[in-house]
Amino acid sequence: MTTERIASPPAVSPACATCSMANLANLRKLGINMEDADYVVALAGNPNVGKSTVFNAVTGLRQHTGNWPGKTVGRAEGGFEYAGRRYKIVDLPGTYSLLSTSLDEEIARNFILFGRPDVTVVVADATRLERNLNLVLQVLEITDRAVVCVNLIDEARRLGLTVDERRLARDLGVPVVLTAARQGEGIPQLLQMIDEVATGKFVCRPRRLQNEPPALKQAVATLTAQLTAAYPGLPNARWVALRLLDGDERMVQALRSGELLELAQAGPTSGPAQPMLQLEAAQ
């Protein structure tokens, strides 16, 4: 009984679950061939939750994986084709938050913010969901288009944990897929949800932080209003406000240099892949 593979249907999809299984036939692993990508997918998550394993599963590449946090320090890129649409997927360094200053966190944060991916997949460890949700919530502050991939579900099962992905999806406002990427379980559903969010078939209503103290809430609201007035169409004004209040030098710089302006002018919907800013090399 325990060896039975549980093909959990995509959480919020109204479509029949069996279709997604059939959809694996729609996957073509493109390896490092990512020319003319229609959409860009970012792969974020805590260290050592299996981002590179997910990356390898969909691209057919063999990015080196290892059981230790901090393995991926640069960003690896690859491609896949799903249902006739070409995707470029970027494996970001694992980070516990997006609020601090080390180089690997900055690479991840800058890519999600300024690289404007069409979908950000946040990979989370099912056995450590609470800590992983910190990052999920931070990512949802930045972007509207996200899919949460609760990975290592096989390990969670081994520990006797069950994860209610429908409940989680309702709370977070974005699709949630349970996967065991090492075994390939759940990858078809993940691909389908990425596709639905990228093409706009699924519209995310991501949860925003609600628990902050009143004084903080007030300050964020004021600054957000001012930012929205100056930059109409800025997709993540609230997050920019949070960073400015935190005294983030990188954000102040983005404001001064006009980087934020470009972001605002691109508008909230990015559609086909935009040229990405080269933000990788920090000194």
Add this chain to the structure above:
Amino acid sequence: MSTPTTPAVNDILKTAESLRWQVGGAFHENLMEALYTEAAQIADRAVARPDKPPRFDLDRTLDHILTSRRWGFPVMLALLAIVFWITISGANVPSSLLSQLLLDTIHPFLKSLAAAIGLPWWLSGFLLDGVYLATAWVVSVMLPPMAIFFPLFTLLEDFGYLPRVAFNLDNTFRRVGAHGKQALTMSMGFGCNAAGVVATRIIDSPRERLIAIITNNFSLCNGRWPTQILIASIFIGALAPAPLAGLVSALGVMVIALLGVFLAFAVSWGLSRTVLRGEVSTFHLELPPYRPPRILQTIYTSLIDRTLIVLWRAVTFAAPAGAVIWLSANLVIGGASVAEHLIRFLDPFGLLIGLNGVILVAYIVAIPANEIVIPTVLMLTTLMIGATDVGAGAGVMFELESEADVLALLQAGGWTLLTAVNLMLFSLIHNPCSTTIYTIYKETGSKKWTAVAALLPVAMGFTVTFLVAQIWRLIAGILAG
């Protein structure tokens, strides 16, 4: 769409500044707390836990042993010794099979083929005795140990042992003023120093990152393992009776590897007390769950991704190096070949530090890749002792089927146990390969620090080998007299 002007930007920044004052210093903490609370609530609703925790927690039990104060280090050393021992004793047989095939069978066949189609002697010498032999030698020496060592190392990595090593070493790193994550970058360096240098990106503080970059070279890399393993098997293993030879050679290699770790600590300590002074930063290290390694997949990927890639790199450097050595051995100026001139010139200095001119020339030739040190040494030694009576011409490696043959050759070239020990030491302590130097430059963006990282180890290597040679000779003198 309106374009915000500089005044608008300044306005926003001013508002942010004043609001930050109003909210007070605890902004970051408040935000984090809100995040944590929210995450806890959501996770609580979504995750159902078993009523009673499992009675036996394997992960915790393992961690209890692997990271314990008493057993952590002994287990670490034992694992290291076992890995080396398996590598050394397992590599012997396939190594000699490969060299029989590539050097004894294919090379004479190619030579006779060349003679049959009337290839001029210089062309067949250049191609077959230079390019082919160097490449074949690299393959037969390097492939078997790498094909055993990498999968073993990757299995440990896959299992989740590396973070435990970092955990064990964290305290020591902190005491020498370095970052605990340096243990991870150091482990990466055991595979490849260039990769280790890139891995230092996980260290946030620039000061500690520089320390990690400069000291990464003290992790023995791919290119240097074969040198250590071969020299240890020939000279150190020979000191022990035959049944123990493998174990003794493994211990010899382990001592050198541990000396590297010790030097990494010592140099980190020195740097953090002098030019790179500063606070030690704290960090979270998550000990990931142990995962049963996928053995077949690991063996496959580490063979394809690591072994073959490293081997290919060695071959691409060995082929031109073989050509250069053959040319330098056959270009005669004033009665002696170019190589002989160079070796004679470096010999006095080499002997002073317990090495010889051949080894120093080999290290100059091997700046692009450490992998070709041993083949170069063998070719040049052959040249110097004039062992050309096998009719192969100058600068040709004759067929070395067994370690005994290599030993005989090297002894004819004036090698002693001191030469072997100092070669192992110098192989550990010398400049990083050119790829690593370039990576250091890219990562630090500083010519000054790149120069420090490149030159400091060479200076240290000369000092250490010089001291060892003097003390060795002193003791030998006392014992003899």
